[in-house]
Amino acid sequence: MEFEWSVIVGALPALLGGARxxxxxxxxxxxxxxxxxxxxxxxxxxxxxxxxxxxxxxxxIIRGTPIVVQVMFIYFALPVxxxxxxxxxxAAVTAIVINAGAYIAEIVRGSFLSVHKxxxxxxxxxxxxxxxxxxxxxxxxxxxxxxxxxxxxxIVSLKDTSLFIVIGVGxxxxxxxxxxxxxxxxxxxxxxxxxxxxxxxxTLTFLLRLTEKRMRIL
Amino acid sequence: MSIVEFRKVTKTFGNVVVLDxxxxxxxxxxVVVLIGPSGSGKSTLLRCINALEEINGGDLVVDGISVRExxxxxxxxxxxxxxxxxxxxxxxxxxxxxxxxxxxxxVRGTSRAEALEQARELLGKVGLAxxxxxxxxxxxxxxxQRVAIARALAVKPKLMLFDEPTSALDPELRQEVLxxxxxxxxxxxxxxxxxxxxxxxxxxxxRLIFMENGKISVDxxxxxxxxxPENPRLREFLQHVH
Numbered sequence: 001m002e003f004e005w006s007v008i009v010g011a012l013p014a015l016l017g018g019a020r021x022x023x024x025x026x027x028x029x030x031x032x033x034x035x036x037x038x039x040x041x042x043x044x045x046x047x048x049x050x051x052x053x054x055x056x057x058x059x060x061i062i063r064g065t066p067i068v069v070q071v072m073f074i075y076f077a078l079p080v081x082x083x084x085x086x087x088x089x090x091a092a093v094t095a096i097v098i099n100a101g102a103y104i105a106e107i108v109r110g111s112f113l114s115v116h117k118x119x120x121x122x123x124x125x126x127x128x129x130x131x132x133x134x135x136x137x138x139x140x141x142x143x144x145x146x147x148x149x150x151x152x153x154x155i156v157s158l159k160d161t162s163l164f165i166v167i168g169v170g171x172x173x174x175x176x177x178x179x180x181x182x183x184x185x186x187x188x189x190x191x192x193x194x195x196x197x198x199x200x201x202x203t204l205t206f207l208l209r210l211t212e213k214r215m216r217i218l
Numbered sequence: 219m220s221i222v223e224f225r226k227v228t229k230t231f232g233n234v235v236v237l238d239x240x241x242x243x244x245x246x247x248x249v250v251v252l253i254g255p256s257g258s259g260k261s262t263l264l265r266c267i268n269a270l271e272e273i274n275g276g277d278l279v280v281d282g283i284s285v286r287e288x289x290x291x292x293x294x295x296x297x298x299x300x301x302x303x304x305x306x307x308x309x310x311x312x313x314x315x316x317x318x319x320x321x322x323x324x325v326r327g328t329s330r331a332e333a334l335e336q337a338r339e340l341l342g343k344v345g346l347a348x349x350x351x352x353x354x355x356x357x358x359x360x361x362x363q364r365v366a367i368a369r370a371l372a373v374k375p376k377l378m379l380f381d382e383p384t385s386a387l388d389p390e391l392r393q394e395v396l397x398x399x400x401x402x403x404x405x406x407x408x409x410x411x412x413x414x415x416x417x418x419x420x421x422x423x424x425r426l427i428f429m430e431n432g433k434i435s436v437d438x439x440x441x442x443x444x445x446x447p448e449n450p451r452l453r454e455f456l457q458h459v460h
Binding site: 116118119121122123124125126127128129132136137140141144 | 268270289293294296297299300301303305307308309310311320321324325366369370373
């Protein structure tokens with residue numbers, strides 16, 4: 001068979017529109033997931049029994065169920081159960097925030113707890129309150145250790161947005177699917193979709209490398 | 219009033235009694251050297267003073283504040299009781315200068331400029347005036363420990379606690395740390411030092427305490443005790459150290 005470049009050129013505007021949506025969902029998801037993960041990770045690492053228990057339950061429930069089930073639950077089950085109506089985009093962003101948050105929580109917990117306990121003692125011994133020890137002493141050391149696993153999670157989450165095809169969000173994979181259904185050019189369309197994903201994940205990798213280079217791992 | 223006062227202090231880890239109803243008073247300007255076999259409770263005793271370890275029984279009053287008065291009051295104790303650790307524990311993401319300036323800025327509310335100026339002075343005092351912009355990883359063990367001493371001093375404590383400050387150092391690096399400690403003692407700083415450096419105990423210490431099984435078994439003048447240890451366990455211990 002012939003590889004028809006013209007198919008790609010014709011499909012590109014729609015695919016780029018889809019990619020734009022993918023980036024948007026992923027970005028919102030990563031920022032939200034980072035905040036949720038930071039809070040729950042610190043609850044796991046330093047919280048009392050109650051906070052620790054809540055965070056533990058959250059992480060276990062989310063890690064233990066597929067993201068497709070989670071987004072279906074938010075989009076289809078929540079309206080029935082609690083009369084909460086959400087549009088597909090909101091459901092998608094919520095799902096990715098909640099999902100990424102659970103994984104990032106474990107990254108945060110691991111990084112903070114991996115910091116030598118002597119640093120905590122040195123900070124406390126100066127007379128600092130615990131929150132200042134976490135913010136100024138342990139946090140900066142832990143953050144550097146979080147970069148590689150965070151990069152992993154960012155890439156996974158970006159690709160997970162393709163699963164939102166099941167609730168009809170017009171992201172990149174969905175756009176590819178729709179064009180393919182009309183012209184049956186599977187090779188060209190899926191090649192183009194794959195390359196667009198690679199460009200996005202490649203950019204992420206590059207940005208993380210840059211951050212890592214600027215901060216020495218301690 | 220004593221600056222540190224242990225009243226029947228008990229500390230347990232699970233079923234293990236590490237401090238067994240310890241009574242001890244330390245006065246201003248004393249240099250107390252704590253020795254004893256490992257597991258005798260000397261490090262734990264030191265760490266109870268600034269509440270890095272919580273006591274289980276009795277009372278412990280430091281500079282007029284009990285360690286049992288709650289978190290906010292404990293922070294006041296820690297500001298008056300500087301600590302130097304065996305493993306230095308410098309903040310790796312900060313330069314030597316920032317390590318020393320950190321405490322005053324965040325604990326005493328000193329301005330950045332003033333804290334840095336004071337940090338420069340303190341680094342000079344420990345002989346590291348030219349190392350201010352180095353990160354801990356770029357310094358030798360002896361240099362790191364001297365920065366750590368400067369960091370503790372920066373908060374202007376009334377009392378300094380040393381937890382085996384030279385045990386992680388090569389012999390030739392120990393002397394530079396001991397010199398700094400000696401000059402600190404000469405300035406009249408109250409010091410409690412857990413160490414195996416018997417020469418330091420003899421020359422700088424004003425009081426020697428030998429601990430065994432969570433109790434203080436010998437307490438007296440360092441020179442006299444080291445020259446003529448009457449307690450058989452102390453005599454045996456000293457033979458192993460030398």
